[in-house]
Amino acid sequence: MxxxxxxxxxxxxxxxxxxxxxxxxxxxxxxxxxxxxxxxxxxxxxxxxxxxxxxxxxxxxHERLAPDPAVIERLLEAPKDRSLVLAFMRDLMGRALRDRSGFLAGYEMRIEASRRPELRASYMKSVRGDLEYGIEFHRQAGLPGGDETVTVLYLAMRGLILEQLTLPGVLDGVLPGVDVPDGLLERIVETIVPEG
Incomplete structure (x- = not known):
């Protein structure tokens, strides 16, 4: 090689x-x-x-889609409340929209892993590691909610990102008066993340 x-x-x-x-x-x-x-x-x-x-x-x-450490550091200066979680979700959505190819390739990897057992094990370990990192980050940062909050937030964000990257506009007007994606980000965080 x-x-x-x-x-x-x-x-x-x-x-x-x-x-x-x-x-x-x-x-x-x-x-x-x-x-x-x-x-x-x-x-x-x-x-x-x-x-x-x-x-x-x-x-x-994992390298391309990771958050910028400087952005994380700056965000962590804010109070550890629901609005900080929203700021993190806005950062995530921004990264998805900026590196559309990276996020779409990640979804393609998931589909391919569902067909290939040899890839499934390593990719599942990788994705599970990301989720566990997110849960631990949430705990260490002292953000509101627990492991369940992070897991449900993870699933909701995955769905929103998938819709925005593959079928932009499909969610427009579904919730009258709610902008896509920012208004939906707010609704997701308000619905999932406790205030305290």
Whole structure:
């Protein structure tokens, strides 16, 4: 295997774009080479196979989609109440809208994991780790609500992000007078997160 971290990173980012645009069936080494604008055969020199590429995409998505530590630090200066949770959810939605390809590739990874037992175990561990990190972060930050609050918030946000990225406009007008997505973010947080 070739050892050029910059090239490998560019190939993985190209794979994320292909996965988001074409789905798992379109994720071939040739498609990755084309997206990365490198000679045909380059990706096959960097990855042992499709499973290796998918594992690398998973790792890269964690980097790309993670919150900015400076933003987290700044937000944590605010009172630990429902409005702070809303600020975190706005940050999450903003990241989803800015890196649409990254979030869509994450959803494609979920679908592919449902079909491939060898990917399912590692991807489930990865996603479960993210949820557990979110629960622990919520506890350590002293935010209102407990583990159930975080879990339900996680599920609601996943659904809202999926709708916004795949069918923007489908929620428009469903709740009269509620803007999409910001007004829905407020409703989600008000409904799920206790005041105290």
């Amino acid at each position: 070739v050892r050029n971290p910059e090239r490998r990173g560019a190939l993985v980012d190209a794979a994320v774009e292909v996965l988001a645009r074409e789905g798992a069936r379109g994720l071939t080494f040739r498609a990755v080479d084309t997206e990365a604008e490198v000679p045909v055969g380059t990706a096959s020199n960097y990855f042992t196979g499709r499973d290796d590429l998918l594992r690398q995409i998973d790792a890269r998505l």
